[in-house]
Amino acid sequence: MQIPLSTSMIKRARNGNLQAIREIYERWHVQVYRYLLYRTGDHAAAEDITSEVFLKVLNALPDFEIKHPHNEEQSLKAWIFQIARHTLIDHFRKNDRRKTVALSEHLPMESAPLEQFVEQGLTIERLKSALMKLPEDQRETLILRFILGFPISETAATMQRSEDSIKGLQRRALQALRISLAHLE
Amino acid sequence: MNHPDEIFQHLMAALESGEPLENVLARVPKDQSELAKEIKLAAQIRQLPHPNPEASYSFRSLKQLEGAIMNTTQHRSAPENRKKTGLFPAFAISAVLILAIFSIGIVGGWLLMRGMAANTAIVKSLNGTIEAGTMSRPGEWHALKQGAKIHSGDQVRTGTQSTAIIEFSDGSQAILGPQSFVVFDTIEDQADEINVTMTQKLGRSSHRVVPFLDNLGTYIVDTPSGTASVKGTEFSVDVFDTGTSRFAVDRGEVLVTGSSQEVRVSAGQVTDVDPGEEPESPTYQFSLQGSIGEKNPTNWMIAGLRIEISAETYILGNPVIGDQVYVSGRILGDDLWLADQIVPVGGEAISNITGVVEEIGSPYWQISGVTFLVTEDTLVSEGVENETPVKVIFSILDTGEWLALSITSLKEESIEPEPTATPELTPDPNADPSLSLVPDELVAEACTSPASVTGKLVNMAEEPDDYAAGVVLGSIVESNPGLVNRVKIVPNRWERIDPGEEVVFKVGVEFSPAWIDAVQGTEVKIQVFVAQEINRPDHLPGRLTITFTKNCVATPTPTGTQITETPTATPETTLTPTPTVEITPTPEKETTCTGANPHPTGTTLALRYGVPYEEIMGWFCQGFGFGEIDLAYSLSLQSGVPVDQIFAMKSSGMGWGNIKKALAPKTPPEKKPKPTKKK
Numbered sequence A: 001m002q003i004p005l006s007t008s009m010i011k012r013a014r015n016g017n018l019q020a021i022r023e024i025y026e027r028w029h030v031q032v033y034r035y036l037l038y039r040t041g042d043h044a045a046a047e048d049i050t051s052e053v054f055l056k057v058l059n060a061l062p063d064f065e066i067k068h069p070h071n072e073e074q075s076l077k078a079w080i081f082q083i084a085r086h087t088l089i090d091h092f093r094k095n096d097r098r099k100t101v102a103l104s105e106h107l108p109m110e111s112a113p114l115e116q117f118v119e120q121g122l123t124i125e126r127l128k129s130a131l132m133k134l135p136e137d138q139r140e141t142l143i144l145r146f147i148l149g150f151p152i153s154e155t156a157a158t159m160q161r162s163e164d165s166i167k168g169l170q171r172r173a174l175q176a177l178r179i180s181l182a183h184l185e
Numbered sequence B: 001m002n003h004p005d006e007i008f009q010h011l012m013a014a015l016e017s018g019e020p021l022e023n024v025l026a027r028v029p030k031d032q033s034e035l036a037k038e039i040k041l042a043a044q045i046r047q048l049p050h051p052n053p054e055a056s057y058s059f060r061s062l063k064q065l066e067g068a069i070m071n072t073t074q075h076r077s078a079p080e081n082r083k084k085t086g087l088f089p090a091f092a093i094s095a096v097l098i099l100a101i102f103s104i105g106i107v108g109g110w111l112l113m114r115g116m117a118a119n120t121a122i123v124k125s126l127n128g129t130i131e132a133g134t135m136s137r138p139g140e141w142h143a144l145k146q147g148a149k150i151h152s153g154d155q156v157r158t159g160t161q162s163t164a165i166i167e168f169s170d171g172s173q174a175i176l177g178p179q180s181f182v183v184f185d186t187i188e189d190q191a192d193e194i195n196v197t198m199t200q201k202l203g204r205s206s207h208r209v210v211p212f213l214d215n216l217g218t219y220i221v222d223t224p225s226g227t228a229s230v231k232g233t234e235f236s237v238d239v240f241d242t243g244t245s246r247f248a249v250d251r252g253e254v255l256v257t258g259s260s261q262e263v264r265v266s267a268g269q270v271t272d273v274d275p276g277e278e279p280e281s282p283t284y285q286f287s288l289q290g291s292i293g294e295k296n297p298t299n300w301m302i303a304g305l306r307i308e309i310s311a312e313t314y315i316l317g318n319p320v321i322g323d324q325v326y327v328s329g330r331i332l333g334d335d336l337w338l339a340d341q342i343v344p345v346g347g348e349a350i351s352n353i354t355g356v357v358e359e360i361g362s363p364y365w366q367i368s369g370v371t372f373l374v375t376e377d378t379l380v381s382e383g384v385e386n387e388t389p390v391k392v393i394f395s396i397l398d399t400g401e402w403l404a405l406s407i408t409s410l411k412e413e414s415i416e417p418e419p420t421a422t423p424e425l426t427p428d429p430n431a432d433p434s435l436s437l438v439p440d441e442l443v444a445e446a447c448t449s450p451a452s453v454t455g456k457l458v459n460m461a462e463e464p465d466d467y468a469a470g471v472v473l474g475s476i477v478e479s480n481p482g483l484v485n486r487v488k489i490v491p492n493r494w495e496r497i498d499p500g501e502e503v504v505f506k507v508g509v510e511f512s513p514a515w516i517d518a519v520q521g522t523e524v525k526i527q528v529f530v531a532q533e534i535n536r537p538d539h540l541p542g543r544l545t546i547t548f549t550k551n552c553v554a555t556p557t558p559t560g561t562q563i564t565e566t567p568t569a570t571p572e573t574t575l576t577p578t579p580t581v582e583i584t585p586t587p588e589k590e591t592t593c594t595g596a597n598p599h600p601t602g603t604t605l606a607l608r609y610g611v612p613y614e615e616i617m618g619w620f621c622q623g624f625g626f627g628e629i630d631l632a633y634s635l636s637l638q639s640g641v642p643v644d645q646i647f648a649m650k651s652s653g654m655g656w657g658n659i660k661k662a663l664a665p666k667t668p669p670e671k672k673p674k675p676t677k678k679k
Helices: A007-014 A018-040 A043-063 A072-094 A111-119 A124-131 A136-147 A152-159 A163-184 B004-016 B021-026 B030-047 B055-076 B079-085 B090-114 B600-609 B613-621 B626-639 B643-651 B656-663
Strands: B120-127 B130-134 B149-151 B154-158 B163-167 B173-176 B181-190 B193-208 B218-222 B227-230 B234-239 B245-251 B253-257 B262-266 B269-273 B283-295 B299-302 B305-308 B324-333 B336-344 B351-360 B364-367 B370-373 B389-396 B402-409 B435-438 B441-446 B451-459 B468-479 B484-490 B493-497 B502-511 B523-532 B544-550
Touching: A007 A018, A007 A043, A007 A072, A018 A043, A018 A072, A018 A124, A018 A136, A018 B055, A018 B181, A018 B193, A018 B218, A043 A072, A043 B055, A072 A152, A124 A136, A124 A163, A136 A152, A136 A163, A136 B030, A152 A163, A163 B004, A163 B030, B004 B021, B004 B030, B021 B030, B120 B181, B149 B154, B149 B181, B154 B163, B163 B600, B193 B600, B227 B234, B234 B600, B245 B253, B245 B262, B262 B269, B283 B389, B283 B626, B299 B336, B324 B600, B351 B626, B364 B402, B389 B656, B402 B656, B435 B523, B441 B451, B451 B468, B451 B493, B451 B544, B468 B484, B484 B523, B502 B523, B600 B613, B600 B626, B613 B626, B626 B643, B626 B656, B643 B656
Parallel strands: B193 B218, B305 B336, B370 B402, B441 B544
Antiparallel strands: B120 B149, B120 B163, B130 B154, B154 B181, B163 B173, B173 B193, B181 B193, B193 B234, B218 B227, B227 B253, B234 B245, B245 B269, B253 B262, B269 B283, B283 B299, B283 B324, B283 B351, B299 B305, B324 B336, B351 B364, B351 B389, B364 B370, B389 B402, B435 B451, B451 B502, B468 B493, B468 B523, B484 B502, B523 B544
16 A cells, blocks of 8 residues: 655755655665664664664765666665665774675585475574675675565665676575574584 | 576466466476476465564664664755755654654653543444454454554555544544555544554545644544645545545545645535546535436436536446436636536435635625525524635525525635644733523433533623633543543633633543443543633532533434434524434345445545444435435534434425524623623
């Protein structure tokens, strides 16, 4: 039943209209939270950063420029998730987070045993744990593409990459995730 | 497309567009079997129930954001400051948090003192399917029942043929029409006022907002294309599939905002706002009933008036020349009347338009380009002169002339903030008012909370100088105070009440949760009294005792033409200010007399007057026209006389002009000259 966010709503949000900003929050705060949850693996941190993201969105809205006039909503969504990405990077910097290790470089690549592990059933906890072991770009691609359901174009816009690179990245990420899931067992 | 990345994306796109996984997997090339594993894993990830933030977090976070919005708005009004502060500074976030905590403390303590469940609205009544959900749990809906509470963040949707009346703590009401979707963003009690903000995404709603006495309250209806903000008025909002919003005002004034600009829409006016656009200039509305004289592709002649038809005009059935129809629409300019809907009807032709008085003559008046016959029987409200916006209720005579039954001024309160300072009143020792609460006892039945009755305070003094000043009403719960959360009197203060003048007030009672479990027949007694009058503070009048008796047994409903109330032509006997009895007439043959189901005009009137759709159609099926039903409810609201009594008067043979005259308030007794001052 969700109707597209209208141009006027976006204009009103830029003008500081309370209702329009609420609409933006209501529309995307759950997705921003999930993005941050799977990237940090920490529920409390995800909530805190989500609040911070929307305060930044609020403050930066007057400067928001619609890059895709034919799809204002997509422009705004990509812009909000870019703010979420940058806020998360700041968060990692402040917390001196250790870099993740590319699993594919360290795990055995035998495919036969992997099947049974992956087929055992995917749960939120297993997914979260497995994702945390992936490189940032792969993890982010999986979150945007398959958890949040972004199309290739929106994923590319959010990550500021080409669509072709996302197409390659999403496969590599899935392959790495299968290995990561198997390694959890 | 031989590259595995491309093939994978192609297959994923098919999966994302809804193609079954099995079908997608069957299309994986044999030499690319690894892709199947990747696709399966992607599908598994997509289907997981990914976590949501806690509902309490979502609400807190939204409140924090709202606090920041207010802060940022202030910054935006001072651009120099904003440049210096840069991105939202940490100290500002801290300030918002501290303020929020401080506010929660104060409001929480205040609520504790009041002992009531604040910040909620209640489903006063509903018909059909009404469901609620929350913003933080999209897609999860549950059925609402009468008496259910609505909180900030709740969203409500109505099914076809379904309506709901949502009542706020001050008695203001939002009436949701069929197939509507409204998000209640904020429901807050603030002092004696409310702060309500809702977003209407689809459908139709109608609103009756109790005037805010101290201008602290807010009532805002937002839509995808515009926003209405009011301080006490009656208006309706339509959100069409195209995203266009229509704001129509019945009483008072509404501020409508589009992309950036705003317009004031006065009583009787309507404005449309298209997505991304500014509000159109407000126009006046009309609704009239008459026979079709001509039918052309772009206009019809109805009741002797040429009315334009557009692609958006809703026409029920296929009325032919000679048929009686009810048409409502907008007056876009001289000789340009545009129909929004045309529906076949029966009953006596009573019509109304809103417009501006252009010329007052004898016996003809010119109002919005239309000539009305005004006779000595026409009821003209005080203050009507040239340029006054008015509502005219009229009937069309056999001669084709439009006979005005009443001309009512629509000049009402402005939404400009009233001066908040109470004027300093000086007692007048020569004034000897005689205030009286009339009657001194009222009895009402109530099932759900809140309930209300209407009382009168009359200055019985006859001498012109014996006015009352600085009058304030108070109340106390005399029996079963544990069943009452609060009592609110609206209005509860008057600067001056002249001799012979009577003022009407509404006493609203919000019952406590214990009321739900109270047995049938349980009584709550409330005393209303004059707490202050400064000219004769030593001579305060008696009390009004209001008894609410719990009765959750359905009220018998009249059916067919059977009207149990004896019609009377002597309004004095019907004007006893007893509480209005809710009567829901049941249509005799629901499907044979209503035509469309739901009937669009029936829905409009049900929303306008906040009564069930079935009640309106019950009168319609008894043979009353929509114009008559509109008029009867309007008169009932103005006079306080139950609507069934008004219909009974009509059934007894009285004409609408005489009924209106009979229900008109009595003028104060003529002030006699006062030879000498008393005292």
